[in-house]
Amino acid sequence: MPVRVVIAEDFRMVREIFENAVKEAEGYVLAASFPTAVQALKYLENEDADLVLMDVLIPGSMSGLDAAEKIKSIKPKVKIIIVTSMPELSYEKRAKEIGVEGFWQKEVQEQSIREIMERVAGGETVYPSEQQEVPIGNALSTDFTEREVEILEELVAGLSNKEIAEKLFLEVSTVKMHISNMLQKTGYHSRLELAVKARHFGLVISE
Numbered sequence: 001m002p003v004r005v006v007i008a009e010d011f012r013m014v015r016e017i018f019e020n021a022v023k024e025a026e027g028y029v030l031a032a033s034f035p036t037a038v039q040a041l042k043y044l045e046n047e048d049a050d051l052v053l054m055d056v057l058i059p060g061s062m063s064g065l066d067a068a069e070k071i072k073s074i075k076p077k078v079k080i081i082i083v084t085s086m087p088e089l090s091y092e093k094r095a096k097e098i099g100v101e102g103f104w105q106k107e108v109q110e111q112s113i114r115e116i117m118e119r120v121a122g123g124e125t126v127y128p129s130e131q132q133e134v135p136i137g138n139a140l141s142t143d144f145t146e147r148e149v150e151i152l153e154e155l156v157a158g159l160s161n162k163e164i165a166e167k168l169f170l171e172v173s174t175v176k177m178h179i180s181n182m183l184q185k186t187g188y189h190s191r192l193e194l195a196v197k198a199r200h201f202g203l204v205i206s207e
Contacts, residue, residue: 045074087201
């Protein structure tokens with residue numbers, strides 16, 4: 001039986017690239033292709049598929065990761081490959097928590113999408129060997145610690161130091177220390193500048 005593939009990608013040119021990759025791959029068949037995650041989810045609620053290629057940032061009421069989580073809850077055997085052009089620091093972590101089998105960065109492309117499809121369909125879990133590095137001020141995105149990333153996410157969401165401390169169960173002084181360290185690494189002069197630049201460069205996407 002051929003591997004039945006569903007695609008969810010809002011950018012038409014990229015969607016066509018994925019469609020052609022599926023059509024040209026031996027042993028694969030394109031079951032459906034949609035511009036939104038919601039459409040893909042609705043399709044899978046009623047139809048069967050083996051593999052889903054899902055972009056993260058798709059216009060509409062649901063992100064690719066939210067849709068992936070729902071798909072896994074109703075059809076856990078469906079394998080999912082998340083694709084993204086954004087370096088958002090939490091995407092890979094959440095994808096792993098959901099149980100997504102593959103993660104493909106459009107800008108890095110360590111392997112072709114067809115190679116990722118074949119490996120995931122064959123039972124492997126495939127993620128980038130290294131996190132995408134993006135310059136932010138005098139630093140790289142990989143220079144931030146996991147705790148700093150958590151605080152940066154809340155900073156971009158507009159939370160105050162006190163609110164961040166309460167949400168992450170930290171002391172306000174600890175939050176201030178981490179923000180100070182990030183300012184020192186980047187060379188930025190304020191928490192606002194840090195938040196704006198993190199959002200601008202796609203390191204943290206506020207929902």
